Amino acid sequence: MTDTLSRPGAPGGDSAPTPGPAQAPDAAPTRPVILSAVLSAGACLLTGLLTCTAVAVIGWLAATFGSASGAVRAGASVWLIAHKSGVTLGGASISVAPLGLTLFFAWCLYRGGKSAARTSAADRTQELMTLIGTYAAAYGLGALIVALLTSEGTLHASPLSAFFGAASLALVAGTLGVLVESGAAHDLADATPSGLRDAVPAAAAAVLTVLAVASVLYGVLLAIHFSRATGMLELLGAGVIGSVVLFAICLMLVPNVILYVVAFLAGPGFQLGVGTTIAPTGVDVGNLPALPLLAAVPADGATPTYLLVLTALVPLGAGAVAGLIVVRRGRAEQHTDALGWDAFALRGGIAALVAGVAFFVLMALSGGAAGPGRMAEVGVPAALPAAGVLTAGMAIGAAITAAVAAARRPAEPEPEAER
Template sequence: MTSLPSSLTRGSAEGRSRSAAEVRRDLATRRPLVLTATVGGALAALGPLMVCLALGVVGWFLTDAGGHGQPSDALRVGAFGWLLAHGSGVVVDGVRITAIPLGITLGCAWATWRLGHRVGEAVSGHGPDNDRIADGERDWTVPVAVALFAAGYVVVGVGTAVLASTMSTAPSLTRVVGSSIGIAAIVGGPAIARGAGRAAIWTQHLPSSLRAAYGVARGILVWWLGLSTLAFLVALVLDFSTAANITSQLDGGTADTVALLALSLALLPNAALFTSSYLMGPGFVIGTGTLVSPTLVVLGPLPMVPMLAALPDSSPTPSWTPWLMVTPVLLAAVVAGRAVHRHPAGSWDRAAVRGCGGGIVAGVLLGALTAFAGGAVGPGRMQDVGPVATDVLLHATTALGIGGLLGALAVTGWQSRGGRLRDRLSGLRARLPRRG
């Protein structure tokens, strides 16, 4: 199957009339599918990996000017950072660490999206054209490209795990393969489809209510994660003196402080999801037998980590903190209401599907993200750190679904009332006598 015009294969009059720019564009969108997709997947993995390796070497020189260890040790530390971002886990001094630095994972996802979009543009000329796809001809361009893209990503992941792992560190190769396939498929797949132009063709046949619900879900999720990040930063700033005191007690130099700041940035998305779980109501645990929620705070001995200064005190919670659980309902109502205001639903049932459906989808996605926020971060009780994803899923789908429903229906009702009022005013003007 090919969508190449005949001008590239035959010297017809139509081909001779085509401009040089059009020919260059056709050639640019018909790069070799197998090579382009496979190399694109490998580069999507190698980009963030090279950054992690470089940071490992820089940190090694800043810490002791390369006085201890070898450059290979610094490279191995950088590789472990990349592997941890893919859920590999690692053993440190006999203790299994399974927490995922989601900041690095987010960087990997961004690189995968960018490379996937470019791969899609490069192979968009393969397969049938729009007319033949509309006639029902099957198009395997994107599925094949995604599979090859994932294969290239997996090769880099497996190679990194094999070269960096030792008997004492023991990262999980199975998890690296699974997460590599997941990132390549979940992030790279839509990027390739969008870059190739297939996403627009496939989605144009979806019901408008589904597309609208997706827009509401995306808006709710983005705004909620932004609000959770802001809430964490505010809590940290309010108790910044404690964070500064912890940093000073670590008795590290400038290089150690910079490394600690870099680690905090890598864990910022985790902190945002912890805060999200707190605002939703279920809260989270910082060690076995602990709980941090709007209604109850029970803490034990904590590690010397400056970010933990944002935690509330282990004491009876103030009377106003349970009201924080209203926040997701209000935010979902505002986002859904604004979406319906910009694009009126036209009827009550469409508004309900758009608002409630979007809120539920956002809750499901939030629950899925929360499942990757915690893990084991140390020995003993520190093997249990993070929110409970199932509880967050239940609270989020309920709160965001109800909020989206109320916001969409409220704006629809306001629009309906405003429309009736305009009709009455128009009828009144029509009955008024006109001046000659």
Template sequence: MALLEVEPVAPAARLRALAVAALGPLLTGYAAVAAVMALVTAIASRSTFTTAGVLTAALPGWLAAHQVPLIIQGHELGALPLLPTVLLMLLAGRTAAGAADRVDAWGARECGQIVLVTVAAHAAFGLTVALLIDGGPVVVDPLAGFYYPALLSGLAAGVGVAKRSGLVEWATGRVDESALRGLRAGLLAVAALLALGALIVTFGLVTSFGSANSMFALDGPGSALGMLLLSAGYLPNAVVAGTAFIAGPGFSLGSVTIAPVGFEGGPVPALPLLAALPEHAALWWVGLFLLPAAVGVLVGWVLRAAAEEPRERMRSVVVAAVVVALAFVVLAGSAGGALAGGPFHPLDLHAALVSFALGCWVAVPGALVAWFAGPRPVVEGPVGLIDPEEAAEADESESAEDEETEAEDSDSEEADEPEESADEETETDSDEPAEPEPGR
């Protein structure tokens, strides 16, 4: 059978794929930010629409979408919306994966080239934008404008080409099965906790729908569209805050503290999304702790058959708890930040406390369920209670062995009796006096 030969990719085609991977998400992301700003400016009642103004305003908007802190008139704005960041990372990852498919890239070298050009293009563009807007009303630290886009785009592109680069096989080959099961269970727990946070936010918005709806009709359709887009952009931040709330530490917005066991009310910005915040504390909030505990039970139930030994299952649970803690220390740290030094500064999600609390909510119930619900090794010897049926079977086997031993002993005694009688006859013969020889 003739082997199928794969034609090598032409250098020109490879260069085009690398250029698309580098510039595609960059230009598409900038165009999307400019389009949103143009739409809001065109609808707003008291604004002047100019193409140059929109394109200029989209430059710091692109940096903000990559979580680069903005300095507005000397005050830092670090609590930036996460939805544009998620969308741009998905775009960068999908573009990198598509480029790898087009040139049939395999291995760390070929896939690394795609990641490298993506990182280089975003880092160069971010640094250039930071230098261009220097001196205006919005200022950006050039170093932050350099490494934030580079880090996020590189992470997204690396995930996009992970299978083709062999990174997944390399990682799984150096981790045992118990750790892999714990990693999967930890990712499942992160998704479940975020879903619970989204449920809390949805419940708050539904119960305060009237207040949220009234904020959209304050200043015409342009303002309403801006409110809608701003609320949508901060929706992932609200989901992480909802998860921090059910975890226990909660979050704070300036002097306002929202937590199940520590509530301090006060005024909040007139944003429809913030209508979900409660106005008064409630005793039933303590029952919300059952939600992260249920996630821990789920983790334990998933890992109950991870290994025969209970200690190995405990190791998987610990890995899952570490994954949850690391994920939420990043998410909570990214969702909060400075709010330009205003009355609602800062938005603090207590990243360290939330990470520790969620790790404990997963580890403790998960360990208990995985220990008692999973299989146990059979222990030899009289340890603990003995099953009556097993004891009866053991007694029967012991009695059968005793009978066999007695039968063997009796057979050996019978076999020894003739030898003893022969010896006795010999002894009696030797005791008789010897007959004198004739002639003496």
């Protein structure tokens, strides 16, 4: 009788019944998994298209030729190119993705993946896989439709390339968003071996270090050749609205240029046209398009000596940063005393390898065709050797730094003897 009377919800009991899901007025209603994925993918697609179309229409208003429909198709073409879907205009192919715009779309897709996971409340493995697959497929199908609607006259976009390019970006960015929002990312991190788990943030630090140095170097070179940049602007005579559009184009291409500087620091360098070379060993580029971003490109001939020094110091410095992070994170683990200096050196090498793979992917994505004739080849043709050189330098710096820092860690104080 006592159990019956004191049980929650029983007559005369002391506590009220626990409200179920239907009794929670503040709980957000959930949608079916497929519906959440399709709605989130559609929102991301419309956001990207409207952004590109708005910039294209602004440029059309400043121009004295073309039509509004042509401006809309131009904006859609830029959206497709940002997903590495090549567009053919007449006999010229354009496939250089403006990575600044690509990163913006990736961020939107990441947020869209989080929104889809939150509104669907998916938590099981099968539900998460269904959500991610539907999300990527819906976004890819949207890109396929855009490619079909954009192709007209001399403008042609491959629907199949558009589908795979957009779906791939949605798959990567959307998966990250879904895993983070659902909590599965935390579970995966717990299940990952500690050595690999520490190597990932160390690799990210190494990548950011190299990118930061490349950005500073590019900024210095652009400041040195500032008069050349202003001369290009005067030559273009774009006006106020045209200058705004030109600034937006340059802003979207800044990540590409930074990666070209990274390839320059690695040694193999990059090219800005067929038969051109911009490397520490020398520059042979000739005339360049009147784009202010390219004003920082050195003149033809030998490069300054300090640039050759940077090619050795930058990877080693980035590796040292990765090695310090590996040791710092490793010391925070339990049973870290059982790890020797060689274990930390190995983790530093793994971090360098992960960073090298990231650089290879980024440099491979940064190039392509930028127009007819000479501009048919732009980017880093030797992306794999450049990534290999960076990986070797970072591995040396990370392994040595991690080994030295781990070997010099203070010894644990001995417990006092009992009196």
